[in-house]
Amino acid sequence: MNRIEESPLYRIANARSIAYYGASNRSETMGSIILTSVLEAGFKGSVYPVHPKEKEVKGIRSYADLSEIPETPDLAIMVLPTTVVCQVLEECGKSGIKRAIVVSGGFKEVGGQGIELEQQLLGISKQYGIRIIGPNCLGIVNTHHRLNSTPLSMEGEPGYVGLVSQSGSFVAQMFNYLSSLGLGYSTAISVGNEADLDLVDCIEYLAECPRTKVIALYIEGIKRGRAFIEAAKRITAKKPIIAFYVGGSEAGRKAAFSHTGSLSGPDQLYDSAFKQAGVIRVHSLVELFDCCWTLGSLPKRKGRNVVIQTHSGGPGASAADACSRSGLSLPSLSEKTRKALKPYLPHTASSANPVDLTFTQEQNSFFIDIPGVLLKEESLDYLLIYILAPVFSIRERMMKAGKSEEEVEEMLGGMAGFAAENFRNLTESTGKPVVCFTYHDPHNFLIRAMIDNGVPVFQDPARAVRAIKANADYCDMNLDKGEKSHE
Amino acid sequence: MNRIEESPLYRIANARSIAYYGASNRSETMGSIILTSVLEAGFKGSVYPVHPKEKEVKGIRSYADLSEIPETPDLAIMVLPTTVVCQVLEECGKSGIKRAIVVSGGFKEVGGQGIELEQQLLGISKQYGIRIIGPNCLGIVNTHHRLNSTPLSMEGEPGYVGLVSQSGSFVAQMFNYLSSLGLGYSTAISVGNEADLDLVDCIEYLAECPRTKVIALYIEGIKRGRAFIEAAKRITAKKPIIAFYVGGSEAGRKAAFSHTGSLSGPDQLYDSAFKQAGVIRVHSLVELFDCCWTLGSLPKRKGRNVVIQTHSGGPGASAADACSRSGLSLPSLSEKTRKALKPYLPHTASSANPVDLTFTQEQNSFFIDIPGVLLKEESLDYLLIYILAPVFSIRERMMKAGKSEEEVEEMLGGMAGFAAENFRNLTESTGKPVVCFTYHDPHNFLIRAMIDNGVPVFQDPARAVRAIKANADYCDMNLDKGEKSHE
Numbered sequence: 001m002n003r004i005e006e007s008p009l010y011r012i013a014n015a016r017s018i019a020y021y022g023a024s025n026r027s028e029t030m031g032s033i034i035l036t037s038v039l040e041a042g043f044k045g046s047v048y049p050v051h052p053k054e055k056e057v058k059g060i061r062s063y064a065d066l067s068e069i070p071e072t073p074d075l076a077i078m079v080l081p082t083t084v085v086c087q088v089l090e091e092c093g094k095s096g097i098k099r100a101i102v103v104s105g106g107f108k109e110v111g112g113q114g115i116e117l118e119q120q121l122l123g124i125s126k127q128y129g130i131r132i133i134g135p136n137c138l139g140i141v142n143t144h145h146r147l148n149s150t151p152l153s154m155e156g157e158p159g160y161v162g163l164v165s166q167s168g169s170f171v172a173q174m175f176n177y178l179s180s181l182g183l184g185y186s187t188a189i190s191v192g193n194e195a196d197l198d199l200v201d202c203i204e205y206l207a208e209c210p211r212t213k214v215i216a217l218y219i220e221g222i223k224r225g226r227a228f229i230e231a232a233k234r235i236t237a238k239k240p241i242i243a244f245y246v247g248g249s250e251a252g253r254k255a256a257f258s259h260t261g262s263l264s265g266p267d268q269l270y271d272s273a274f275k276q277a278g279v280i281r282v283h284s285l286v287e288l289f290d291c292c293w294t295l296g297s298l299p300k301r302k303g304r305n306v307v308i309q310t311h312s313g314g315p316g317a318s319a320a321d322a323c324s325r326s327g328l329s330l331p332s333l334s335e336k337t338r339k340a341l342k343p344y345l346p347h348t349a350s351s352a353n354p355v356d357l358t359f360t361q362e363q364n365s366f367f368i369d370i371p372g373v374l375l376k377e378e379s380l381d382y383l384l385i386y387i388l389a390p391v392f393s394i395r396e397r398m399m400k401a402g403k404s405e406e407e408v409e410e411m412l413g414g415m416a417g418f419a420a421e422n423f424r425n426l427t428e429s430t431g432k433p434v435v436c437f438t439y440h441d442p443h444n445f446l447i448r449a450m451i452d453n454g455v456p457v458f459q460d461p462a463r464a465v466r467a468i469k470a471n472a473d474y475c476d477m478n479l480d481k482g483e484k485s486h487e
Numbered sequence: 488m489n490r491i492e493e494s495p496l497y498r499i500a501n502a503r504s505i506a507y508y509g510a511s512n513r514s515e516t517m518g519s520i521i522l523t524s525v526l527e528a529g530f531k532g533s534v535y536p537v538h539p540k541e542k543e544v545k546g547i548r549s550y551a552d553l554s555e556i557p558e559t560p561d562l563a564i565m566v567l568p569t570t571v572v573c574q575v576l577e578e579c580g581k582s583g584i585k586r587a588i589v590v591s592g593g594f595k596e597v598g599g600q601g602i603e604l605e606q607q608l609l610g611i612s613k614q615y616g617i618r619i620i621g622p623n624c625l626g627i628v629n630t631h632h633r634l635n636s637t638p639l640s641m642e643g644e645p646g647y648v649g650l651v652s653q654s655g656s657f658v659a660q661m662f663n664y665l666s667s668l669g670l671g672y673s674t675a676i677s678v679g680n681e682a683d684l685d686l687v688d689c690i691e692y693l694a695e696c697p698r699t700k701v702i703a704l705y706i707e708g709i710k711r712g713r714a715f716i717e718a719a720k721r722i723t724a725k726k727p728i729i730a731f732y733v734g735g736s737e738a739g740r741k742a743a744f745s746h747t748g749s750l751s752g753p754d755q756l757y758d759s760a761f762k763q764a765g766v767i768r769v770h771s772l773v774e775l776f777d778c779c780w781t782l783g784s785l786p787k788r789k790g791r792n793v794v795i796q797t798h799s800g801g802p803g804a805s806a807a808d809a810c811s812r813s814g815l816s817l818p819s820l821s822e823k824t825r826k827a828l829k830p831y832l833p834h835t836a837s838s839a840n841p842v843d844l845t846f847t848q849e850q851n852s853f854f855i856d857i858p859g860v861l862l863k864e865e866s867l868d869y870l871l872i873y874i875l876a877p878v879f880s881i882r883e884r885m886m887k888a889g890k891s892e893e894e895v896e897e898m899l900g901g902m903a904g905f906a907a908e909n910f911r912n913l914t915e916s917t918g919k920p921v922v923c924f925t926y927h928d929p930h931n932f933l934i935r936a937m938i939d940n941g942v943p944v945f946q947d948p949a950r951a952v953r954a955i956k957a958n959a960d961y962c963d964m965n966l967d968k969g970e971k972s973h974e
Contacts, residue, residue, distance in 0.1 A: 030846065040883065105835055105845075153880040167801020173875055177926045220804060244805075251817045252808030258837045259800030283812070284949040285805060285926070313746030314654020317707060318731075318772060321739030325770070330738045348592055350745045358592075359517065388660055393640040396527065439664045439772070441928060462771040 008131040008197060009205035012099045013142045013187050015075035017046040019066060019097065021088055022079030022104075023057045031079035032058070033151045034103065034138075038077070041148040048073060066095040075099045077139065077149055082106030085135065086120050093128025100125075101149055102134035108193045109136050109259070122195050137192025138168030143185050144211050150190070159184025161292045162212035164202040166191060166220045167259070170285060180442045181293060182451040186211035200227045207235040214296035216288050217243040220256030221264035222273075229277045236278030237481045240295040240474050243279050244288040245270050278477040280470045290463050291470040293456045298433035302479055303381030304472045305331045306465075307374050308354035310386040311366065316354035319384060319437065319461035326469045330354070331379035340373045367419045368426055375430040382468050383427075387438040387457065389416070389446035412445050420449035427455070433471065437464040495618040495684060496692035499586045500629045500674050502562035504533040506553060506584065508575055509566030509591075510544045518566035519545070520638045521590065521625075525564070528635040535560060553582040562586045564626065564636055569593030572622065573607050580615025587612075588636055589621035595680045596623050596746070609682050624679025625655030630672050631698050637677070646671025648779045649699035651689040653678060653707045654746070657772060667929045668780060669938040673698035687714045694722040701783035703775050704730040707743035708751035709760075716764045723765035724968045727782040727961045730766050731775040732757050765964040767957045777950050778957040780943045785920035789962045790868030792818045793955065794861050795841035797873040798853065803841035806871055806924065806948035813956045817841070818866035827860045854906045855913055862917040869955050870914075874925040874944060876903075876933035903936035911940040920958065924951040 004010055020038065022031025035058055038047060048069045049057040056062055063069050076092045078085060078100060085104050092100060107118040118135065125132050133139055139149035143158035150172035156179025165171050168190040178184055186209060189202045199222060206212045215235070222228050232241055246252040247264020248271075256264050274281045280295070282288050306328045310316035320330055330353045333341075338351045344365040345351060348358040355374065357366070374383055391412065398408045427434040436457040440447050450457050458464035491497055507525065509518025522545055525534060535556045536544040543549055550556050563579045565572060565587060572591050579587060594605040605622065612619050620626055626636035630645035637659035643666025652658050655677040665671055673696060676689045686709060693699045702722070709715050719728055733739040734751020735758075743751050761768045767782070769775050793815045797803035807817055817840045820828075825838045831852040832838060835845040842861065844853070861870055878899065885895045914921040923944040927934050937944050945951035 036884065110835075151880075152877050153883050155879045165801065167799065167804070169799030169801040169875075173799065173802075173877070174926060176877075176879060176931075177928075180928060218801060246804045246808035249808045249811030251811035252804055254817070254839070255795075255800075255804035255807035255841050258839050258841075259804055259843065284809065284947055285801075286947040286949065308742075312654065312656030312660065313742075314652065314656040314705060314772075315660075317654070317733045317739055317742035317746055320742035321733035321736045322771065324736030324738035330741070348597075352741070352745050354742050354745075356746065388656075390639050390660070390663075392642045392663060393638075396640050397523065439661060441664075441667060441930075443928075443930060444663075460771055460773040462773065 004205070004208035007201070007205040007208060009189070009201060011074050012101070012131070012133060013140055013147070013205070014145050015045060015099070015147065017071060017073040017075070018048065019069065019073040019076040019092070020047055020049045021076065023049050024051060024054060025057060030103070030151060034077070034079055034149055037148045037150055037153060041154045042146040044146060046071070046073070066091060066097075072096045075101065077101045077103065079103040082117065086117065086124060089121060089124045089130065090128070093124060093130055098130055100130055100132050101137070101139035102132055102192070103137060103139060103149070104134070105136040107135045107195070118193060118195050125196050132196040133189065134192040135195060138172050138190040140190070141171055141185055141188040143187070155179060157184050158186065158211070160186050160211060160213035160296050161216055161289070162186050162206035162209060162214070163188035163216045163218070164191060164199055164206070165189065165218040167218055168192070170218045178289060181289065182454070183289060183293060194223060198223055200224050200231050203235060203241065204231055207239055213239070214292045215239060215241045216292050217241065218285070218288070219243055219245045219247070220259060221247050225273060229273050232277035232279050236478045240478075241277070241279045242282055242288055242291045242295065242470065243274055244282050244285060278474070278481070280474055282470070286463070287466060290458065290467040294433070294435065294467040294471040295474055297454060297456060298435070298471055299431050300475050300479060301381055301433060302475045304328045305379050305381040306384050306468065307331070307333070307377060307380045307382070308384045308386070309370060309374060310354050311357040311359065311388065312386065313356055313358070315386040315437075315461065316356050319386065319465065320354055322462045322465040326465050328465065328469060328472070333377055334379065337373060337377040340376075341370065344369045344373070363415065363419055367423045371423070371434070372426055375427070375432050375434075380432065381472070383432065383434045384464060384468065385434065385436045387436050387440070387446065387450065389438075389440060389444050391444055416446040416449035419446065420453040420455070423450065424453040424455060435464050435468055437461045491692070491695035494688070494692040494695060496676070496688060498561050499588070499618070499620060500627055500634070500692070501632050502532060502586070502634065504558055504560040504562070505535065506556065506560040506563040506579070507534055507536045508563065510536050511538060511541055512544060517590070517638060521564070521566055521636055524635045524637055524640060528641045529633040531633060533558070533560070553578060553584075559583045562588065564588045564590065566590040569604065573604065573611055576608060576611045576617065577615070580611060580617055585617055587617055587619050588624070588626035589619055589679075590624060590626060590636070591621075592623040594622045594682070605680060605682050612683050619683040620676065621679040622682060625659050625677040627677070628658055628672055628675040630674070642666060644671050645673065645698070647673050647698060647700035647783050648703055648776070649673050649693035649696060649701070650675035650703045650705070651678060651686055651693070652676070652705040654705055655679070657705045665776060668776065669941070670776060670780060681710060685710055687711050687718050690722060690728065691718055694726055700726070701779045702726060702728045703779050704728065705772070705775070706730055706732045706734070707746060708734050712760060716760050719764035719766050723965045727965075728764070728766045729769055729775055729778045729782065729957065730761055731769050731772060765961070765968070767961055769957070773950070774953060777945065777954040781920070781922065781954040781958040782961055784941060784943060785922070785958055786918050787962050787966060788868055788920060789966055791815045791959045792866050792868040793871050794818070794820070794864060794867045794869070795871045795873070796857060796861060797841050798844040798846060798875065799873065800843055800845070802873040802924075802948065803843050806873065806952065807841055809949045809952040813952050815952065815956060815959070820864055821866065824860060824864040827863075828857065831856045831860070850902065850906055854910045858910070858921070859913055862914070862919050862921075867919065868959075870919065870921045871951060871955065872921065872923045873948075874923050874927070874933065874937070876925075876927060876931050878931055899932050903933040906933065907936035907940040907942070910937065911942060914942070922951050922955055924948045
């Protein structure tokens with residue numbers, strides 16, 4: 001595939017018109033809930049509900065039959081009882097519709113007759129040349145195209161994370177979580193039973209998608225192993241792929257089988273496949289998106305030398321310990337760097353690595369001068385900074401000093417915005433990867449400002465270190481083979 | 488030690504009067520900042536600032552000399568230049584003061600002359616029988632006594648976590664983090680260089696402290712190894728101890744040395760000491776407090792069988808995978824349980840373990856009926872539940888249905904409070920440990936309500952599973968030896 005338009009996913013993710021099956025005016029069904037999502041997302045194309053009786057659904061005109069619709073829709077979305085899906089798909093085929101998302105379950109995943117039913121569905125899809133996502137899925141979210149076929153409202157800003165998931169929940173239920181990290185989906189695909197379009201088709205699409213900087217996978221089992229490895233090997237030369245595979249443990253295997261009927265393989269098999277393909281493997285969803293953050297936003301660079309900047313010994317030592325345990329090194333700083341740091345350090349400070357200020361109230365030197373010096377240190381591959389923003393104390397003390405609540409909020413916001421913007425400008429100009437950690441949550445005013453300025457700030461040094469390690473692993477595995485793409 | 492009053496820490500943590508050295512009316516010094524904390528915390532006793540020139544500091548009367556103070560204070564707090572500390576301690580000794588917190592640094596941790604100076608300090612302490620916390624520390628926080636000698640304001644509610652930390656930051660900077668988890672310190676002690684009172688004295692105090700349900704340690708190196716093991720072995724029979732030790736890795740060891748001059752030992756040595764003593768070891772601060780949550784609040788019970796309840800396959804399979812990797816088992820449910828579940832499960836649901844509802848809008852059956860059935864399952868040792876509360880969607884849709892913002896917030900709050908309270912009553916009545924996980928943060932209305940009702944809700948199944956494992960490990964190591972204390 002050379003052009004994204006050639007992908008069978010292209011006109012699904014970028015549908016201009018949708019025939020929608022399964023919504024009525026009873027708002028409690030899944031079909032009605034998903035139609036609400038489609039309409040709420042701000043989709044710019046046409047939506048045509050199809051319903052035998054209703055004249056209007058959710059306030060828009062409904063059609064008794066496909067033949068009444070004034071055009072041939074790009075896509076059909078079906079949230080129907082299992083028993084009628086095949087018949088409806090056939091009607092779609094006859095009327096020339098070439099793409100469908102089958103949300104309905106009751107196929108392969110339930111066993112028995114479901115398996116035959118899925119074969120029948122696939123037969124119809126082949127007969128009419130209809131490409132299908134599903135069945136037993138939540139379809140697709142393209143945040144940039146304002147398309148959302150999940151039961152939950154799209155939340156937060158469009159982003160650069162492309163997700164392919166064998167769980168619909170991880171597409172539908174992560175909007176809020178991602179946006180708290182300043183992340184968002186470019187396109188997320190819930191593949192369900194993969195009767196037709198599968199994981200491999202999806203990563204090939206996301207590889208060409210210009211909005212997608214990093215590809216995240218939630219996997220319970222890979223059907224086309226060889227094809228996956230070949231495709232992933234090509235893709236990782238220019239775009240990182242990170243995989244969360246749950247089928248390798250005993251309980252994970254059983255749960256996956258009961259969930260999507262996936263036949264999963266042992267851990268070692270998957271580990272070796274991922275390694276061959278240059279794919280980073282992770283062990284939780286939190287880790288998956290943490291790695292998307294570093295791999296999607298940091299400059300690519302070989303090397304594992306981390307310099308830690310802190311104003312407290314404990315957080316510094318904790319981060320140092322986590323680095324060591326992950327195979328990252330803490331180089332000593334050169335004489336030149338130590339000398340250049342001197343004007344900014346109090347006499348109690350340490351200019352070993354971690355650089356520990358012990359105490360500072362100079363925001364400017366903490367966010368600008370000191371990182372500025374450290375980022376020139378030749379042995380540094382990553383700069384890792386501990387951030388403290390004791391909002392409660394600052395607020396209490398400012399208000400005690402006679403400031404009004406509004407004045408305090410304005411001052412805090414101003415300080416944070418100023419620090420974060422200057423910090424971003426500094427780090428962008430050096431081209432070296434910078435990651436922060438804190439124990440505050442992303443609602444803290446300074447953490448929010450940093451995240452909004454594109455700086456990854458993890459609520460735990462262990463998470464920051466794991467995500468740095470993933471970045472380093474990706475570069476080691478793939479930078480040479482993909483050099484041309486990274487100039 | 489049989490009575491808490493016999494501990495040298497008792498009258499420090501419960502001081503009735505304080506002589507305070509190091510505050511002036513220049514607000515930017517550490518001494519002045521800490522005095523602000525002491526006064527702000529709502530300390531009920533008397534505070535006597537001592538200053539050669541000022542007549543009044545921070546709005547309260549200041550004294551030129553100890554002899555002017557109308558009583559002999561229980562405690563002296565010193566935030567002074569290194570060079571005058573010994574002289575001031577001697578004055579305290581002469582006037583009969585028997586306890587001091589020495590915040591000042593510049594002693595053993597800087598090497599050279601600092602080592603001698605610390606010896607001199609210790610000599611004075613012995614000569615006059617003054618017990619010292621520090622030097623190079625932030626002293627003590629007793630939330631129940633409203634005593635706070637750290638530079639940050641005390642935030643959140645008093646709690647049940649007793650902390651002993653070789654980092655002052657981890658005492659001062661964690662108020663907000665802990666309170667987001669519904670946790671709080673009972674008493675937290677920053678031990679600094681441990682010239683006199685050390686880690687062992689502190690755990691012995693916390694063992695007797697009736698407010699402390701679980702003891703957390705941040706360790707860079709243990710000075711009195713044998714005494715630590717003996718004390719911890721006794722204590723863990725009735726109260727869990729969890730330790731985060733950073734000195735075992737190469738970079739951690741170096742950072743610890745530069746931080747507090749600690750001489751740390753190899754990982755294996757500490758692992759074996761912790762094991763002998765029945766202490767749980769963790770590898771990050773986040774994990775430390777996660778384990779405080781489960782070990783401080785869950786019923787104690789031997790066994791590692793986890794039943795997972797979810798309404799989404801992906802989160803269920805992720806939790807199952809995490810359990811397997813941590814050595815926890817997922818038992819199959821008995822016929823009796825499966826039968827009892829039936830009325831509450833939709834036809835697409837699975838009553839294997841994970842119990843996957845696939846879809847539910849019945850809040851009551853999710854939070855009451857189904858857990859009620861599962862908690863009667865004989866093979867269950869822990870119930871692990873996935874919680875989803877798509878606030879954004881609910882809010883959007885309620886408002887679209889014509890509700891006002893106030894009505895929506897009230898309904899959401901009411902629903903959450905109702906569910907959480909009933910859930911707490913249910914789980915308390917069964918006496919079996921229940922843990923939840925979610926991808927929402929603790930600001931989500933339902934998650935907040937659950938946490939406020941004492942239910943541990945982790946923002947990641949991997950964290951939940953780790954904390955369950957710590958609970959199971961503690962019970963395995965200590966339940967028999969401590970049986971009498973757990974009746």
